[in-house]
Structure formats: C-alpha cells, structure tokens
Amino acid sequence: MSQLELKSGVTHAEQAHEVHEKPNYLNHDHSVMSWLYTLDHKRIGILYLVSITAMFILGGIMAALVRVELSTPKGDFLTADTYNKSFTAHGVIMLFFFLIPSIPAVMGNFALPLMIGARDVAFPRLNLLSYYLYALGAGIGMVALLYGGVDTGWTFYTPYSSTYSNSYVTVMAVGLFCIGFSSILTGLNFVVTVHRMRCPGLTWFRLPLFIWAIYATSVVQLLGTPVIAITLALLGVERTLGVGIFDPRLGGDPVLFQHMFWFYSHPAVYIMILPSLGLISEVIATFSRKNVFGYKIIALSSVTIAVFGFIVWAHHMFTTGISPYAAMVFSFLTFSVAIPSGIKVFTWLATMYKGAISFETPMIYGIAFIGLFTIGGVTGLYLSTLGMDIHLHDTYFVVAHFHYIMVGGAILGFMAGLHFWWPKITGRMYSDFWGKLGAGIIFIGFNFTFFPQFILGYLGMPRRYHEYPEELQLLNVMSSAGATILAIGYTLPLIYLTHSFFWGEKAGKNPWGATTLDWTATDSPPSPHNFDQIPVVTEEPYHFERKEAGVVSH
Amino acid sequence: MSAIEETEHGHGHNKNLAHHFDTLEQQHEANTLGMWAFLLTEVLFFGGLFAAYTVYRYKYSAVFEEASNLLDITLGAVNTAILIGSSLTMALAVRNSQLGNSTKTGHWLVLTIIFGMGFLGVKYFEWKHDYDIHLMPGKNFFHWQFAKKAKEIHTKEHSHRLPGPQDGVLKDDDPSLGVKARLESEQARLFYLLYFCMTSLHALHMVVGFGIIGVIAWKAYSGVFSPDYYTPVEIIGLYWHFVDIVWIFLFPLLYLLGAHLGH
Numbered sequence: 001m002s003q004l005e006l007k008s009g010v011t012h013a014e015q016a017h018e019v020h021e022k023p024n025y026l027n028h029d030h031s032v033m034s035w036l037y038t039l040d041h042k043r044i045g046i047l048y049l050v051s052i053t054a055m056f057i058l059g060g061i062m063a064a065l066v067r068v069e070l071s072t073p074k075g076d077f078l079t080a081d082t083y084n085k086s087f088t089a090h091g092v093i094m095l096f097f098f099l100i101p102s103i104p105a106v107m108g109n110f111a112l113p114l115m116i117g118a119r120d121v122a123f124p125r126l127n128l129l130s131y132y133l134y135a136l137g138a139g140i141g142m143v144a145l146l147y148g149g150v151d152t153g154w155t156f157y158t159p160y161s162s163t164y165s166n167s168y169v170t171v172m173a174v175g176l177f178c179i180g181f182s183s184i185l186t187g188l189n190f191v192v193t194v195h196r197m198r199c200p201g202l203t204w205f206r207l208p209l210f211i212w213a214i215y216a217t218s219v220v221q222l223l224g225t226p227v228i229a230i231t232l233a234l235l236g237v238e239r240t241l242g243v244g245i246f247d248p249r250l251g252g253d254p255v256l257f258q259h260m261f262w263f264y265s266h267p268a269v270y271i272m273i274l275p276s277l278g279l280i281s282e283v284i285a286t287f288s289r290k291n292v293f294g295y296k297i298i299a300l301s302s303v304t305i306a307v308f309g310f311i312v313w314a315h316h317m318f319t320t321g322i323s324p325y326a327a328m329v330f331s332f333l334t335f336s337v338a339i340p341s342g343i344k345v346f347t348w349l350a351t352m353y354k355g356a357i358s359f360e361t362p363m364i365y366g367i368a369f370i371g372l373f374t375i376g377g378v379t380g381l382y383l384s385t386l387g388m389d390i391h392l393h394d395t396y397f398v399v400a401h402f403h404y405i406m407v408g409g410a411i412l413g414f415m416a417g418l419h420f421w422w423p424k425i426t427g428r429m430y431s432d433f434w435g436k437l438g439a440g441i442i443f444i445g446f447n448f449t450f451f452p453q454f455i456l457g458y459l460g461m462p463r464r465y466h467e468y469p470e471e472l473q474l475l476n477v478m479s480s481a482g483a484t485i486l487a488i489g490y491t492l493p494l495i496y497l498t499h500s501f502f503w504g505e506k507a508g509k510n511p512w513g514a515t516t517l518d519w520t521a522t523d524s525p526p527s528p529h530n531f532d533q534i535p536v537v538t539e540e541p542y543h544f545e546r547k548e549a550g551v552v553s554h
Numbered sequence: 555m556s557a558i559e560e561t562e563h564g565h566g567h568n569k570n571l572a573h574h575f576d577t578l579e580q581q582h583e584a585n586t587l588g589m590w591a592f593l594l595t596e597v598l599f600f601g602g603l604f605a606a607y608t609v610y611r612y613k614y615s616a617v618f619e620e621a622s623n624l625l626d627i628t629l630g631a632v633n634t635a636i637l638i639g640s641s642l643t644m645a646l647a648v649r650n651s652q653l654g655n656s657t658k659t660g661h662w663l664v665l666t667i668i669f670g671m672g673f674l675g676v677k678y679f680e681w682k683h684d685y686d687i688h689l690m691p692g693k694n695f696f697h698w699q700f701a702k703k704a705k706e707i708h709t710k711e712h713s714h715r716l717p718g719p720q721d722g723v724l725k726d727d728d729p730s731l732g733v734k735a736r737l738e739s740e741q742a743r744l745f746y747l748l749y750f751c752m753t754s755l756h757a758l759h760m761v762v763g764f765g766i767i768g769v770i771a772w773k774a775y776s777g778v779f780s781p782d783y784y785t786p787v788e789i790i791g792l793y794w795h796f797v798d799i800v801w802i803f804l805f806p807l808l809y810l811l812g813a814h815l816g817h
C-alpha cells in the first residue's frame with residue numbers, strides 16, 4: 001500500500017509529525033463531550049458501531065448458551081425456562097439491538113453523506129436523538145434481561161406474551177418502542193437526505209447502488225416500524241389494563257397480533273438485508289474493477305424488494321387457519337420476491353464475469369455473501385410453498401433458512417462493508433491476511449453451524465425446545481461445533497481491526513481504487529466537514545475504465 | 555430566493571441557515587419533506603389502530619353500533635367544528651408568516667392553541683362521563699349493564715342521574731343474563747378500548763402540538779419570520795392539519811355508527 005500514500009500526498013516525514021496533519025473528524029477534538037454531543041454523521045456512525053458491537057457480543061453469548069444446551073439430547077445444562085429466556089434474548093438482541101441498526105445506522109450514517117457529496121445528513125440533531133433513543137431502548141432492554149428476561153420468543157406472540165407470561169414483557173416492549181422510533185428517525189433522515197442533499201450533477205440514476213438500497217430500506221423503516229410500535233403499545237395496554245384486544249377469552253383475536261406483527265417484521269427482514277445487497281453491489285463492482293452489469297435494474301430491484309416486502313407478511317401464518325385463498329395469494333406473492341432477489345445475484349455474477357477481480361478481504365466476504373444469500377433465498381421458496389410449509393413450519397429448517405439470510409446475508413454484508421470502509425473510517429489498513437483468514441473461518445463455521453439444521457428441520461426437529469430425540473444428536477453436535485468455529489471467526493476481526501486502528505498502515509485516500517465520491521473526493525479519514533469543496537458529478541458511478549488512469553493499481 | 559452570499563464552505567451569512575445546507579430554499583424543502591415523511595409514519599402509526607378497529611367492527615358489528623350510540627354525538631360534532639376552526643386559524647397563521655406579518659402570525663397561532671384547548675376541554679367532560687358510567691376498559695371496572703342503564707335513564711327521564719341500587723343493575727357476568735350478555739360486554743369493552751386508545755393518542759398529539767406551536771408563536775412575536783424564512787410555521791401547520799384530519803376520520807368511525815339522531 002505504501003505507494004498509495006505517496007500518491008495521496010502523505011509522506012513518511014509528515015506521518016512522524018502528526019500535529020502537522022490536516023485535522024480529520026477523528027482527531028479534531030478529542031474530548032468525550034465532543035463525541036457524546038456530536039452532530040457529525042460520521043461520529044454518530046462510530047457511536048452506533050461501538051454500541052452494536054457490544055450488543056452483538058451479548059447476543060452471541062446467548063446463542064452460545066443455546067448451542068451448549070443442544071449438544072446433548074437431554075435438557076441438562078439449562079432448565080426449560082432458562083432455555084426459553086436464552087433464545088428469546090438471543091433473538092431480540094440480535095434482531096432489534098444489532099441487525100436493524102447495523103448497516104443502516106452504522107454504514108448508512110458514515111457513508112451516505114460522503115457518497116452523495118453532502119456535508120451531513122439533512123437533520124443532524126434528529127440523527128443524534130435517534131442514537132440516544134437507540135441507547136435508551138437498548139438500556140431498557142438490558143434492564144428487562146437483568147431482571148429475569150423475557151420468555152416469549154422474539155415474536156412476542158400472544159398469548160405467550162399476555163396470558164401465559166410472567167416475565168418482563170412490558171419493560172421489553174417499552175425498550176423496543178424506543179428502538180423503533182430511533183429506527184424511524186434514521187429512516188426519515190436518510191429519505192430526506194437522499195432527496196434533498198445530493199451534490200450538483202448527482203441525478204437519481206447516478207447514485208451509487210448502496211444509496212438506492214439504503215433509500216429503499218429507509219422507506220421500509222418509515223412505513224413498517226410505526227405498525228410494530230402501535231402493536232407493542234396495544235400489547236402493553238392489554239397487559240396493564242387486563243383487557244383482551246388479542247385475548248380470545250375476552251373477545252380478542254390472537255391472529256390479529258400476528259398480522260400486525262408480521263406486517264412490520266417481514267419488511268424488517270429487508271431492513272436487515274437490503275443494505276447488505278446494496279453494499280455487495282459496491283464491493284463486487286470495486287473489486288471486479290468493472291462497471292456494474294444492469295445498473296438500473298439493480299437500483300430498481302431494491303425498490304421492488306421493498307414494495308413486495310409489504311405484501312407477503314402472511315407467509316408466516318400459513319398454519320394459523322387463515323383462509324386458503326389468502327394463503328395462496330401470499331404464497332404466490334412470496335415467490336415473486338425471488339425475482340428481484342434473483343436479478344441481483346445474476347447481475348453480480350455478470351459484473352464479475354471478465355472483470356479484473358482482486359481477492360481482498362471485502363471481496364472474499366462479498367463472494368461468500370452471494371453463495372450463502374442464494375442458499376437462504378432458495379430455501380425460502382421451500383417455505384413459501386403451501387404444502388411444504390405445513391411440514392417445515394416451526395422446525396429447524398426455518399431457523400436454518402433465516403440464519404442463512406440474517407447471518408450469511410446481512411452479517412456477512414455488514415462485514416464486507418466494515419472491511420471495505422474501514423480504511424475510510426479510520427484512515428488505516430488492516431492485515432489482509434488476517435482479514436481473509438477471519439472470513440474463511442466465519443464461512444466454514446457458519447456452514448457447519450447451520451447446514452445441519454436444514455436436515456434437522458426436515459427430519460422434524462421443532463424449534464424452541466431444549467430437548468430432542470437421541471438420534472438427532474450427531475447433527476446437533478455438528479451444529480454446536482460449527483458455532484464454536486464461528487465464534488473464533490468473529491473474534492479475529494475484533495483483534496486485527498483494533499490493532500489496525502492504532503498501528504495499521506496509513507491507508508491513503510482511495511486504497512481500493514473505487515470510483516464513488518466517498519473515495520475520490522474525501523480524505524481518509526474525512527475532514528469534519530467531509531469536503532473542502534462540494535464535488536460536482538458529471539457521469540454515472542463505476543466508470544473504472546476512465547478513472548483507472550490516475551490510480552495506481554494493485 | 556434570499557440575498558445570501560455563499561462562501562467557499564457553503565456557510566451562508568443568514569443566521570437561519572444551518573451550516574450543512576447551501577441555500578435557505580434547500581433547507582426549506584428538506585424540512586418540509588421531513589415533516590411529510592413524518593406524517594407518513596404517523597398515518598401508519600394510527601393505521602395499526604384503524605386496522606384493529608376495522609377487524610372488530612366487522613366481527614362484532616351489532617355490539618359496536620350499540621356501544622357507539624352511548625357516545626354523545628352533539629359533543630362530538632361540536633368538537634369537530636372547533637377543530638376545523640383551529641385548522642382555519644392555523645392556515646391563516648401560515649399565510650401571514652408567508653406575507654411577513656410576524657405579529658399577526660403569533661396571534662393566529664395563539665388562537666389555534668385556544669381552539670385546541672377548547673377541544674380538549676370538551677373531550678375532558680366526555681371522558682369523565684364515560685368514566686362515571688363505567689365505560690373505561692379495565693379488568694374489574696368496565697360495566698356494560700351499568701352504562702346501558704345510565705343511557706336508558708337519560709333517554710327516559712332526561713336526567714344525568716347515575717343508576718343506583720333501586721335500578722337493580724346486574725353484574726356483566728351475572729348467570730341470569732346468560733352467555734350472550736357476557737359476550738356483548740366483552741365486545742363493547744373492545745369498542746371502548748379502541749375508543750380510548752384512539753382518542754387519547756389523538757389528544758396526545760394535540761398536547762405535543764400545543765408545545766411546539768407555543769414556541770413558534772413566541773418566535774413569531776419576536777419577529778423571526780419573513781417571506782424568506784417561514785419554514786417552522788409551515789411545517790407545524792402540516793402537523794396540525796394532520797391531527798385535524800385524524801379526528802375527521804375518528805368522529806364518524808366512533809360516534810356515527812348506526813347512530814339514531816332522533817334519540
């Protein structure tokens with residue numbers, strides 16, 4: 001990388017005297033208050049990054065408890081009750097406290113204004129408020145967990161969460177309510193930012209694909225989240241007043257809860273996966289050094305996925321006795337989601353075809369993502385098939401399917417993004433060797449953990465039980481062993497990225513030779529106000545052929 | 555637009571322009587779009603309640619109509635008129651701020667708050683009455699037979715007397731009433747649950763509105779707004795009209811179900 005430093009004008013002599021460096025957003029003010037009261041989107045992104053990492057570790061510990069229990073057929077490590085609380089905590093923490101804010105709030109906050117040539121998001125104060133709402137919600141959630149946790153499963157289905165629950169459901173609901181509003185405010189901010197803050201010349205079809213994805217995500221956040229907020233509020237009312245809006249003994253309808261819950265929670269899957277899809281488009285294009293294949297189709301497929309996301313929710317409810325005609329329509333619509341998703345996979349492959357591919361860490365994650373996301377997507381079609389779903393509903397097949405999407409898709413996308421933008425965020429490179437090793441271990445560990453679960457589910461092992469028949473032990477042990485490998489894989493980035501933050505080589509402005517504004521028009525790390533001069537865009541993104549000329553290639 | 559000189563860093567000299575915007579026009583458009591996006595969220599937020607309402611309205615239509623008849627249509631109609639009046643004053647406030655009449659803007663905003671408070675005043679008496687006749691949905695509080703008797707007394711005797719021991723009101727789950735009456739009580743309670751959830755959420759939005767309108771009125775009196783800069787008045791106007799429109803939907807849905815005005 002050292003030749004790049006020279007290119008970007010940072011000489012070794014200057015590195016020795018850091019005081020002479022141009023101030024960047026990390027070092028222009030070191031005080032704690034300058035971080036806690038910051039209105040800078042980049043710093044808010046970092047605040048989120050630190051918080052969600054903590055949440056990820058906590059959620060991982062909960063998963064470890066579950067996998068230890070399941071390594072033997074008997075329920076000998078945890079009681080049934082503790083087991084319920086463990087997997088509920090795992091689900092709630094990973095989904096609401098980690099995944100929902102992960103890419104939108106971390107990568108979106110950091111990269112969105114840089115990529116569209118803006119000085120900040122449209123509402124910096126709202127952005128900080130959004131972070132503190134998240135922190136408050138997560139704090140309340142932690143209180144609920146410390147006082148004994150919640151045993152309902154992450155879906156809070158009534159009557160588990162109303163009649164039959166004596167755990168801290170209301171407290172948790174309040175926490176999630178806050179997180180929901182944090183998510184709404186982030187989405188609102190990004191929608192307005194994309195509409196109104198683009199730099200001169202940056203038309204809609206010149207936007208980087210990550211922006212399209214984050215825009216579609218933000219719309220989902222805006223439209224879906226309020227519904228879960230009001231649903232949880234009604235659940236709270238039901239629990240505190242002892243009235244039965246979802247309780248059949250009091251005239252209520254528990255299936256209504258499921259409808260309202262999934263009206264948000266299916267689109268919420270797209271809040272988690274859509275930004276990853278966008279990010280992978282950036283990574284694939286950059287490391288194939290080629291214009292993306294079918295730019296407009298990829299851009300619009302993000303929007304299509306967001307729209308379809310709102311009309312498929314009842315595929316979670318095929319076994320609840322909804323009308324068979326409704327079930328058929330929802331099954332058909334669910335199949336249709338495969339079209340825009342498939343388009344994305346094939347356009348990535350077409351982009352890589354005959355590209356000058358270099359296999360650096362983000363690209364390794366990107367390729368792993370394509371494979372795992374495809375498996376997750378295709379198994380989703382099994383589940384949207386009405387007859388098949390009756391057999392597979394509530395089994396480990398479902399668990400495996402959504403972990404292929406959530407972990408193999410969303411988290412690997414997050415890792416790809418983190419490794420892609422790390423040089424921009426910190427101004428330093430990490431060890432590519434350790435990065436690739438980590439990616440490889442995660443890939444192997446992940447498949448070992450979750451592939452056996454497809455088979456377990458097909459054999460009929462139901463989810464959410466702490467015991468199982470002895471003949472299923474081999475596959476469960478494989479899964480638990482895989483989880484151990486996965487844990488090692490996740491630990492590595494914590495170590496080498498921390499090392500890189502303090503001692504890594506200087507990255508220079510554009511170490512990957514990317515073509516979007518975040519790389520070409522800002523320093524690494526960017527200055528507090530992002531750009532010395534607001535850039536003017538004159539062409540589509542991803543013109544590697546033209547931009548190549550001035551960049552030292554690897 | 556305005557006479558702002560842009561510097562190299564895009565900072566305008568206008569004190570109303572935030573540093574990350576280039577022009578007041580961009581700032582105005584961003585803020586307005588932000589409010590529209592927020593209102594979209596609000597539509598879905600109330601939408602959850604409307605969806606729940608629709609389901610139970612369809613399921614328990616007969617009891618819902620009966621329960622609805624216990625609400626006071628006259629007070630509901632008066633409140634609708636008051637709220638529409640407040641929307642007019644708000645519109646006039648926005649218009650005056652655009653014309654640069656800052657003091658007049660303040661007057662109209664204050665009048666909007668007064669109308670809003672009038673609405674909540676009427677609402678308070680309605681809620682108090684609902685409470686008195688045991689229509690508040692709580693585990694051991696809601697008493698459908700009692701409320702029906704109170705309505706009966708009101709219609710027959712034209713008095714606001716509450717049913718006493720002499721009226722012989724039975725408990726909702728009294729065996730002699732049978733299963734049907736118990737189900738009726740549950741369904742009526744669902745109606746009143748939704749009624750209280752929807753009207754109180756609406757009232758909460760009004761109270762938040764008072765706070766924000768108050769601050770903006772104070773700014774208006776100190777002459778902040780001009781034809782170049784009236785964004786806050788415009789976006790609080792959007793918010794207030796939204797609150798108004800929610801009520802325009804709530805009024806028929808809650809008060810006018812199978813209503814017999816002749817009663």
Ligand SMILES: [Cu+2]
Pocket residue numbers: 265266269312313315316
């Ligand atoms: Cu779904």
